[in-house]
Amino acid sequence: MLPTDPTKKLSFKRNISDGDLVIVYEKHDNMKAVKVCEKSILENRFGVFKHADWIGKPYGCKVSSHKGGFVYLLAPTPELWTLVLSHRTQILYVADISFVVMYLELIPGCVVLESGTGSGSLTTSLARAIAPSGHVYTFDFHEQRAVAAREDFERTGLSSLVTVGVRDIQGEGFPKDLTGLADAVFLDLPQPWLAIGSAGEMLKPDGVLCSFSPCIEQVQRSSETLASKFTDIRTFEVLLRTYEVREGKMDHCQTEAGTPGSRPSKRKHRASEGSQWEQDNSGSSVVMARPSGEAKGHTGYLTFARLKCVA
Amino acid sequence: MSTVEEQENYSNKNRRITWEGCSVLLDINDGDRLLFSRLTAGSIVKIGNKNYPLQPLIGCPFGSMFQVENGANGPCLSRVIPTAEASNAEDKKECDSKNESRDNRALIDNNTAQTLTGDDIEGMRREGASGNAIVEALIANSATFENKTSFSQEKYRLKKQKKYAPKVLLRRPFARSICDTYFKKYPARIGFLRVDTLSLLLSFANVTAHSDVLVVDMIGGILTGAVAERLGGTGYVCNTYRGDSPSSIEIVRIFNFGDEINKRIVRLPLADFCASSNGDSKDIELPQAASGVDNSTIESQAASGVENPTNQSDPVSMEETTMSSEDGKPTTETCALKVHKAAKPGEKASEDAIKSWKENGFSSLIIAAPEVDAWSIVKEVLPFLSFSAPFVIYHQYLQPLATCMHNLQVEKMAIGLQITEPWLREYQVLPSRTHPHMQMSACGGYVLSGTKIHNDNQPNKDFVLLVCYN
Ligand SMILES: C[S@@+](CC[C@H](N)C(=O)[O-])C[C@H]1O[C@@H](n2cnc3c(N)ncnc32)[C@H](O)[C@@H]1O
Numbered sequence: 001m002l003p004t005d006p007t008k009k010l011s012f013k014r015n016i017s018d019g020d021l022v023i024v025y026e027k028h029d030n031m032k033a034v035k036v037c038e039k040s041i042l043e044n045r046f047g048v049f050k051h052a053d054w055i056g057k058p059y060g061c062k063v064s065s066h067k068g069g070f071v072y073l074l075a076p077t078p079e080l081w082t083l084v085l086s087h088r089t090q091i092l093y094v095a096d097i098s099f100v101v102m103y104l105e106l107i108p109g110c111v112v113l114e115s116g117t118g119s120g121s122l123t124t125s126l127a128r129a130i131a132p133s134g135h136v137y138t139f140d141f142h143e144q145r146a147v148a149a150r151e152d153f154e155r156t157g158l159s160s161l162v163t164v165g166v167r168d169i170q171g172e173g174f175p176k177d178l179t180g181l182a183d184a185v186f187l188d189l190p191q192p193w194l195a196i197g198s199a200g201e202m203l204k205p206d207g208v209l210c211s212f213s214p215c216i217e218q219v220q221r222s223s224e225t226l227a228s229k230f231t232d233i234r235t236f237e238v239l240l241r242t243y244e245v246r247e248g249k250m251d252h253c254q255t256e257a258g259t260p261g262s263r264p265s266k267r268k269h270r271a272s273e274g275s276q277w278e279q280d281n282s283g284s285s286v287v288m289a290r291p292s293g294e295a296k297g298h299t300g301y302l303t304f305a306r307l308k309c310v311a
Numbered sequence: 312m313s314t315v316e317e318q319e320n321y322s323n324k325n326r327r328i329t330w331e332g333c334s335v336l337l338d339i340n341d342g343d344r345l346l347f348s349r350l351t352a353g354s355i356v357k358i359g360n361k362n363y364p365l366q367p368l369i370g371c372p373f374g375s376m377f378q379v380e381n382g383a384n385g386p387c388l389s390r391v392i393p394t395a396e397a398s399n400a401e402d403k404k405e406c407d408s409k410n411e412s413r414d415n416r417a418l419i420d421n422n423t424a425q426t427l428t429g430d431d432i433e434g435m436r437r438e439g440a441s442g443n444a445i446v447e448a449l450i451a452n453s454a455t456f457e458n459k460t461s462f463s464q465e466k467y468r469l470k471k472q473k474k475y476a477p478k479v480l481l482r483r484p485f486a487r488s489i490c491d492t493y494f495k496k497y498p499a500r501i502g503f504l505r506v507d508t509l510s511l512l513l514s515f516a517n518v519t520a521h522s523d524v525l526v527v528d529m530i531g532g533i534l535t536g537a538v539a540e541r542l543g544g545t546g547y548v549c550n551t552y553r554g555d556s557p558s559s560i561e562i563v564r565i566f567n568f569g570d571e572i573n574k575r576i577v578r579l580p581l582a583d584f585c586a587s588s589n590g591d592s593k594d595i596e597l598p599q600a601a602s603g604v605d606n607s608t609i610e611s612q613a614a615s616g617v618e619n620p621t622n623q624s625d626p627v628s629m630e631e632t633t634m635s636s637e638d639g640k641p642t643t644e645t646c647a648l649k650v651h652k653a654a655k656p657g658e659k660a661s662e663d664a665i666k667s668w669k670e671n672g673f674s675s676l677i678i679a680a681p682e683v684d685a686w687s688i689v690k691e692v693l694p695f696l697s698f699s700a701p702f703v704i705y706h707q708y709l710q711p712l713a714t715c716m717h718n719l720q721v722e723k724m725a726i727g728l729q730i731t732e733p734w735l736r737e738y739q740v741l742p743s744r745t746h747p748h749m750q751m752s753a754c755g756g757y758v759l760s761g762t763k764i765h766n767d768n769q770p771n772k773d774f775v776l777l778v779c780y781n
Contacts, residue, residue: 002519002520002521003519003520003674004520004521006521009521009671010672010674010697010698010699010700011671011672012670012672013670013671014697025726028727028728058698058699058765059697059698059765060697060699060700060763060764060765061765062764062765072726072764074727074762077701079701094511094515095511095733097514098507098510098511098513098514098515099510099735101513101514102486102487102507102513103487103510105485107540107543108520108543108545109325109543125514128519129519129541131519132520132521132545183325205327205372205374206327206372206483216745219738219740219745220742220745223740224742231374231393233740235738236735236737236738237735237736237738237747238507238733239733239734240511241732242729242730242732243709243730243731243732245713245730287714287717289709289712289713289730291732301738303740307374308374308393309372309373309374309393310392310393
């Protein structure tokens with residue numbers, strides 16, 4: 001997924017090959033991750049697609065099924081991955097993810113700790129930020145989820161950047177051998193305050209911690225716990241509103257003598273005399289935008305804090 | 312997995328301790344005043360009516376807190392190390408406020424509550440009383456303090472503390488803090504780009520090490536700097552522009568980039584791309600000589616736009632003359648020596664790099680150009696992106712992006728098109744007093760994102776041709 005391997009870098013010359021992970025795009029809200037395998041097929045409502053037909057084609061191309069239906073084949077990115085991964089838990093989405101990565105001040109080479117791993121949606125973006133020389137240590141106490149996450153990082157080619165550990169972080173804290181090594185720590189746990197003490201031990205001075213919690217009571221409690229060893233404690237909520245764009249014909253408003261040059265006062269006068277909006281067909285098209293009907297109204301609160309610098 | 316070399320390289324880039332000549336963000340009194348400065352032997356900061364040398368900040372960890380003191384050689388900043396007791400005191404205070412029973416029904420505000428006069432305070436100062444001692448004296452001599460609610464007591468203490476015992480927090484200039492600070496103080500200079508919006512741009516454009524990111528940064532360099540920070544000295548961020556003079560990317564200088572990162576920040580006039588995208592690959596193969604004259608003129612023009620003349624005050628000092636030393640001469644010279652030898656960000660892209668982009672395309676594109684129509688840029692630069700590459704466009708207004716999105720759809724140039732508007736709200740979290748901040752920024756602008764597709768009868772064919780010839 002990441003261009004750390006120059007031969008896997010996106011390019012005009014790079015074509016899809018056997019064994020690649022591609023994102024099959026039907027519609028913006030209908031995508032799927034597929035591992036290309038010469039002998040395999042993909043079947044969906046558009047028909048049957050032979051993987052063999054895809055090999056050698058450029059990324060971003062349109063491919064057809066036996067019935068003439070088509071899909072696009074895209075190179076995976078963490079944003080696309082978040083939309084196609086299998087939900088084993090609640091996951092974080094792009095708005096929270098991008099804000100977290102920015103506020104944790106992650107750059108190539110950083111060491112970041114995370115718990116819980118969940119479905120690895122955030123982990124993928126953490127890995128992108130610290131590649132090629134940094135590392136993500138992510139922990140979940142749920143064995144199966146950890147195994148599934150490891151498999152996913154294998155598929156997406158991130159396993160050299162991510163280590164998944166099985167551990168009860170609220171009960172045991174982070175492993176002692178990571179003490180003082182972390183540039184940043186991220187918590188998405190039901191009782192984050194239980195892990196804050198350990199997180200403080202893992203962080204370098206001035207390192208940043210972030211805790212994501214859906215409920216304000218969790219935030220309250222975490223913030224109280226943070227106060228002793230951290231400063232600059234701030235809580236945010238971030239959301240995205242998406243827009244629909246449509247081209248529409250708008251009828252012009254025509255009053256009898258209403259030429260474009262006529263003075264507004266005159267128009268007003270006429271209008272009050274009861275002239276009507278007259279429809280004509282010479283209306284021009286305009287592109288219009290409006291917010292999409294439904295949107296996420298809440299995901300969670302993001303609480304950030306910096307480890308105090310004690311000499 | 313990561314070599315020793317990589318680790319060393321990393322610790323150079325992610326330095327957590329200041330050094331002479333480094334750029335810092337000073338946060339005075341908990342965000343009341345924010346200013347960028349460069350730490351040199353002679354640089355100062357003015358707080359109230361006194362000048363404080365910044366020398367004591369050199370060699371301290373970022374995140375250190377300083378208080379003002381009257382030293383033997385005049386006013387100075389000295390580091391405060393937080394103690395365990397201080398935090399216990401805070402805990403106690405919080406418990407108290409939970410059981411609040413006082414209220415302010417009897418409070419009369421008539422300015423007679425304070426018995427300490429200005430002269431008294433001056434006297435204390437002359438005798439060498441610390442700022443904190445003055446604050447305590449003010450509290451002791453306030454007739455109303457005892458009757459205030461603990462919430463107002465805290466407010467009173469804070470107000471006096473800011474005046475008589477100001478605190479300076481030493482912060483690291485990172486994309487986050489730089490963007491935040493500009494947005495707070497000079498939003499127009501960064502095209503009103505809010506930090507959550509900037510973070511979305513970096514995500515949607517899949518910025519990561521080893522990527523080649525094409526940007527149109529007409530917002531002062533905050534975008535270029537943020538991308539370069541994520542590249543960490545690998546790949547390239549290439550700023551393209553129409554005409555002869557690139558827009559200023561001055562803000563890049565506030566980031567503490569070393570040579571290896573600055574070298575990765577390049578520029579390229581759009582014309583240079585288009586010239587050879589007509590299948591005419593001549594000027595790639597031609598030796599420098601032929602175009603040498605032209606280039607140099609462009610370069611010298613560009614130099615005035617991109618690089619600061621060394622004797623000018625740094626763009627980072629957005630307030631007052633933090634750079635000037637006592638004799639009134641700018642102190643930039645001390646570090647100018649170093650800067651001079653160092654790689655400058657924003658040099659023209661090398662022929663090798665250009666050749667590689669022409670063959671392979673850029674891995675993503677980010678546009679932040681408040682004054683130029685989004686669609687007219689996109690249709691020109693999209694052909695330079697690899698197939699399947701993500702792109703993202705920021706604009707303060709919705710309409711230009713709506714039109715652009717519509718055109719991209721009609722021309723079948725991209726899929727996954729989406730316009731999003733980020734929304735960011737901060738909360739005050741305090742025992743029994745948690746609520747959203749009363750003020751928030753209502754507009755973080757709009758973001759159009761999408762993925763370029765391979766389309767047999769669309770642009771890029773010139774590139775394909777070119778590739779075959781090579
Ligand atoms: C909501 S999910 C995290 C989702 C993740 N941020 C993502 O974007 O995919 C929370 C995870 O925390 C794990 N968890 C809960 N308590 C834990 C504990 N004490 N120690 C470690 N992991 C824990 C759960 O198993 C679950 O997988």
